[in-house]
Amino acid sequence: MRGAPIVVHRISATSGRRVTVRGQNMGLAHSDRDLLEFLRQAGLPDAEDLLDDPAWVEWVGGRAREYQPDGPP
Template sequence: MAALIVVGEQAGTGGRLVSVMRGGREESLGTAFSEHDVIVFLQAAGLSDPEEVLADPRWVQWRGGRAWNPLSGGG
């Protein structure tokens, strides 16, 4: 099974595009500037325990690694 949630690589702005697969289609949830932003997006998408899901590579693909680069504005 492919991950259902994708957190893209960090862009020059410091943000990372977050998307989710729904009904066989990729749906953008927004641009996150921190891990907290990702949690908020996933809560809004209906996940009841997004923090637990973020730690599971079966659910989330972190492109470019999980950590944010604080020098780029993420934190």
């Protein structure tokens, strides 16, 4: 079985999550807005409903839709 085509990687130490679509690096997302822009650029203009679908998006090393590391701001 193949993994999800969209991978939102672990939160970086300084904040943000690297996003890959079908193995292509799209950038560092600091919010759902950033993530949706990357998906629009990848040809998925109406991707908001996909963010919580594990068949489409794999959230690695943290909760879905979180972009800041734990600890003090």
